[in-house]
Amino acid sequence: MVNDANWLLPEGVEEILPDEAIKLEMLRRSVLDDLASRGFNLVMPPVMEFVDALLTGTGEELDTQTYKFMDQHTHRMLGIRADITPQIARIDSHYLADLDVNKLCYAGTVLRTQPAHMGGQRELLQIGAEIFGVDDESADLEIIQAMLQALSLSRAADVTLSLGHVGIYRALLNEQSVDGLLEQRLRDVLLRKSTPDLDALSEQIDIAPFKVLLSLQGSTDVLANAHKAFGHNQELADSLAQLETVVSELKANKSAIKVHIDLADVAGYRYHTGLKYEAFVSGRGSAVAQGGRYDRIGRLFGRGRAATGFSADLKTLVKLG
Numbered sequence: 217m218v219n220d221a222n223w224l225l226p227e228g229v230e231e232i233l234p235d236e237a238i239k240l241e242m243l244r245r246s247v248l249d250d251l252a253s254r255g256f257n258l259v260m261p262p263v264m265e266f267v268d269a270l271l272t273g274t275g276e277e278l279d280t281q282t283y284k285f286m287d288q289h290t291h292r293m294l295g296i297r298a299d300i301t302p303q304i305a306r307i308d309s310h311y312l313a314d315l316d317v318n319k320l321c322y323a324g325t326v327l328r329t330q331p332a333h334m335g336g337q338r339e340l341l342q343i344g345a346e347i348f349g350v351d352d353e354s355a356d357l358e359i360i361q362a363m364l365q366a367l368s369l370s371r372a373a374d375v376t377l378s379l380g381h382v383g384i385y386r387a388l389l390n391e392q393s394v395d396g397l398l399e400q401r402l403r404d405v406l407l408r409k410s411t412p413d414l415d416a417l418s419e420q421i422d423i424a425p426f427k428v429l430l431s432l433q434g435s436t437d438v439l440a441n442a443h444k445a446f447g448h449n450q451e452l453a454d455s456l457a458q459l460e461t462v463v464s465e466l467k468a469n470k471s472a473i474k475v476h477i478d479l480a481d482v483a484g485y486r487y488h489t490g491l492k493y494e495a496f497v498s499g500r501g502s503a504v505a506q507g508g509r510y511d512r513i514g515r516l517f518g519r520g521r522a523a524t525g526f527s528a529d530l531k532t533l534v535k536l537g
């Protein structure tokens with residue numbers, strides 16, 4: 217007798233039936249073709265690796281998102297990748313280190329222990345592109361254009377590009393030497409954009425600059441206000457200047473895209489190091505594509521250098537059209 221329960225899939229895991237599967241596959245091909253036409257070379261890292269290699273330098277968020285198990289062969293811990301970007305950084309620093317500039321793209325399955333939101337998936341089809349070896353904003357712009365094109369190929373309507381910069385938060389932490397558990401609590405509060413919880417930290421730190429930070433979100437005018445509030449700090453002024461360059465280049469390219477600035481966006485703080493980009497579409501609370509700078513992550517594998525990229529989940533993109 218067939219037991220119906222045997223057919224149930226775990227929460228956050230789905231089967232893709234013919235109508236959807238063909239759409240997904242066509243989108244995968246068209247995004248990869250577009251990335252190839254922009255000079256990105258396709259690579260295929262493995263789905264599982266030794267946990268140490270998978271998580272080196274990537275921070276605790278990714279650690280808790282990674283499925284781990286004991287390898288019967290080597291008796292070492294293996295993990296299933298929750299994000300392909302760190303694997304690409306390792307490939308860049310290990311195998312392709314003689315290239316001045318290296319542009320790589322990928323598409324493959326990642327698993328996450330927790331879905332990003334209620335009813336979300338734990339098995340994603342991650343697609344993305346990364347540029348190594350370019351430390352000015354030209355690489356960020358190139359990645360932003362590639363990300364926006366992936367969205368346009370998905371026929372996503374009403375896209376907003378949200379820009380942030382991890383350096384701004386980091387500079388404010390440095391001013392008061394905030395780190396460890398306190399930093400984690402602060403980051404959690406900022407992620408939730410909760411002013412009452414921020415007030416509750418006022419005995420441990422001067423919360424005033426972080427209150428200002430929370431208010432620095434909205435149209436690109438936010439950048440002028442940020443200069444007024446934080447321009448005295450050189451590290452902060454440098455980060456703002458990078459954001460300004462990207463915004464003015466987007467305007468110069470006559471990009472029709474709506475640009476939003478969010479300086480309090482501290483998600484992914486542990487591995488991103490500079491400019492951050494996220495794409496939103498109306499009706500969805502979380503970003504449908506995201507990326508940013510993660511300079512130096514490859515140093516733990518032998519060569520740390522300038523790096524930036526974007527990723528998106530194809531299963532999410534295909535539903536946007």
Ligand SMILES: N[C@@H](Cc1c[nH]c[nH+]1)C(=O)O
Pocket residue numbers: 299300301344345346484506507508509510524525526527528
């Ligand atoms: N892999 C990151 C995005 C990214 C790609 N490159 C740099 N950042 C993510 O999924 O959030």
